[in-house]
Structure formats: structure tokens, C-alpha cells
Amino acid sequence: MEYKNIVLQMEDKVAVLTISRPKALNALNSETLKELDLAIDEIANDDKIYAVIITGAGKAFVAGADITEMKDLDVMGGRRFGNLGNKVFRKLETLEKPVIAAVNGFALGGGCELSMACDIRIASVKAKFGQPEVGLGITPGFGGTQRLSRLVGLGMAKELIYTAKIINAEEALRIGLVNKVVALEDLLVEAKALANTIAGQAPIAVSLCKAAINKGMQLDIDSALSYESEIFGECFSTEDQSSGMTAFIEKTEKCFKNK
Numbered sequence: 001m002e003y004k005n006i007v008l009q010m011e012d013k014v015a016v017l018t019i020s021r022p023k024a025l026n027a028l029n030s031e032t033l034k035e036l037d038l039a040i041d042e043i044a045n046d047d048k049i050y051a052v053i054i055t056g057a058g059k060a061f062v063a064g065a066d067i068t069e070m071k072d073l074d075v076m077g078g079r080r081f082g083n084l085g086n087k088v089f090r091k092l093e094t095l096e097k098p099v100i101a102a103v104n105g106f107a108l109g110g111g112c113e114l115s116m117a118c119d120i121r122i123a124s125v126k127a128k129f130g131q132p133e134v135g136l137g138i139t140p141g142f143g144g145t146q147r148l149s150r151l152v153g154l155g156m157a158k159e160l161i162y163t164a165k166i167i168n169a170e171e172a173l174r175i176g177l178v179n180k181v182v183a184l185e186d187l188l189v190e191a192k193a194l195a196n197t198i199a200g201q202a203p204i205a206v207s208l209c210k211a212a213i214n215k216g217m218q219l220d221i222d223s224a225l226s227y228e229s230e231i232f233g234e235c236f237s238t239e240d241q242s243s244g245m246t247a248f249i250e251k252t253e254k255c256f257k258n259k
């Protein structure tokens with residue numbers, strides 16, 4: 001499918017989705033959010049894709065929701081815009097494939113929120129993170145108040161959100177917002193290496209792990225462990241469990257089929 005503000009490339013088992021609206025620092029307007037929605041569906045429906053990378057074109061990852069579009073919204077318009085963003089980010093978070101955010105530059109407001117809807121974040125040394133919404137008279141609207149505190153803890157999330165402070169990649173690493181910081185020129189290489197390592201595992205098992213971790217974090221420990229047992233059992237209905245264990249025992253090359 002052709003997109004205006006997104007480039008979607010399928011590279012063997014890995015989809016690389018680049019948000020490309022560089023004149024507005026890749027700010028998310030409704031059009032881009034709707035394209036993201038379609039691109040996630042395209043990735044979800046492609047059985048050959050086992051992992052996803054999201055990055056931004058130019059000097060920004062995503063500099064936030066589009067302020068030009070938001071400026072004149074009324075209450076209903078604000079809700080509609082918020083609902084659209086939340087729907088798309090949740091679709092990404094619950095996509096049955098792991099998603100890596102390769103954060104090349106500014107990840108502010110909706111951009112920081114987009115990275116947090118991904119499973120893993122790798123940042124370039126040029127990346128900057130923040131939730132500057134209170135400085136614009138609004139609250140974070142695409143999950144920032146919820147996902148940031150879950151990732152970095154209540155105190156740090158409240159400080160970042162209340163002060164609208166922008167932090168660099170090293171600080172993001174220190175507080176646990178990102179997994180790794182690398183040189184800008186190495187960012188996609190590192191992200192692809194990680195994506196390919198993940199894509200080399202049994203895809204259904206990886207997908208079930210994503211569901212178990214995400215769902216389990218919202219449950220009490222007994223319910224979470226019970227969910228873990230349930231999905232562990234499910235693995236034994238797959239060909240990949242049988243072939244993976246056979247390859248180990250027979251000391252042969254493993255070859256997963258996503259079945």
C-alpha cells in the first residue's frame with residue numbers, strides 16, 4: 001500500500017516503518033495516525049513478518065501530536081483526536097509481533113508516547129524525550145500519564161510530566177526509559193540486529209510472551225501466573241515447539257515456520 005507520511009519496508013522477516021513528515025518533524029496529525037493504523041494492519045496480516053522497527057525520518061522521531069491541527073479543536077474534537085491516537089497506539093502495543101522503537105531524534109509528547117507503546121526502545125545519542133504538554137495547556141493524551149509511570153516509576157514520571165522537562169538519551173537510559181543508547185549512524189543497524197535476533201526465535205512463542213508480559217503486568221500475581229501457565233500450554237499445540245525441541249535433541253539446525 002502507498003502512504004503519504006509513512007514508509008513501510010518489509011526486509012525479510014522484519015518490517016521497518018518510518019514516519020516521514022520531516023517538515024513538521026514527523027508530528028502526528030490525523031492523516032498520519034490513520035496511515036499508522038493501516039500500516040499496523042498490513043504488518044499484522046503479513047505472516048512472514050516476525051518483528052517490527054519504528055523510526056523517524058530526519059532529525060525527529062516524532063515531535064509530538066500536531067499542534068497546528070490541535071490548536072483549534074473543541075472538546076469533542078479533542079476527544080476524537082485523543083481516541084484516534086489511543087486506538088492506534090493500543091493496536092501497536094497489542095500487535096502480536098514485537099515492536100522496537102529506534103528513536104533517532106526528538107520523541108516529545110505523542111512521540112515519546114509512541115515509543116512507549118513499543119516493546120523495546122533503542123535511542124541514538126541525538127534522541128530527546130519528554131512530555132511537554134502542560135506547557136501547552138493540555139495533558140498527555142496518547143497514554144503518557146499511564147505508560148510513563150509504568151516504565152520509569154511514579155516519582156520520575158510525575159517530575160517529567162509536571163515540569164515538561166526534556167531529557168537526553170543518557171538520562172533516558174539512566175531512568176530506564178530506553179534499553180540502549182548508540183551512535184546515530186549505528187541506530188538502524190543495532191535495531192535490525194536486535195529485530196533479527198528476535199525474528200530467529202519461534203514467532204508464536206515470542207508473540208505469546210508479549211501477551212503474557214503485557215497482560216500479566218495488569219493482573220495480580222496469582223492470575224498472572226495462571227495466565228502464564230495457560231499460554232505455556234498453548235505452545236504445545238504448535239509445530240515450532242515440536243521442531244525446536246527435536247532440533248535441540250538431535251543437534252540439528254532449528255527452523256521455525258510460525259506454525
Ligand code: DAK
Pocket residue numbers: 023024025027063064065066067068078079081082083085106108109110111132133136138139140141142
Ligand atoms: N506539531 C506541529 N508542528 C511541529 C511540531 C508539532 N508537535 N513540532 C515541530 N513542528 C514544526 C514547527 O512548527 C516547524 O514548522 P515551520 O515553522 O518550519 O513551518 C518545523 O516543525 C520545525 O520545527 P522547529 O523550527 O521548531 O525546529 P527546532 O529544531 O528549532 O525545534 C523542537 C525542535 C522539537 C524542540 C520544537 O519544534 C518543538 O518544541 N516542537 C514542539 C514539541 C512539543 O511540544 N511536542 C508536544 C506536542 S503536544 C490529547 C491528544 C494528544 C496529545 C495530548 C492530548 N488528547 C486529545 C487528550 C498530545 C500532545 C502532544 O504531543
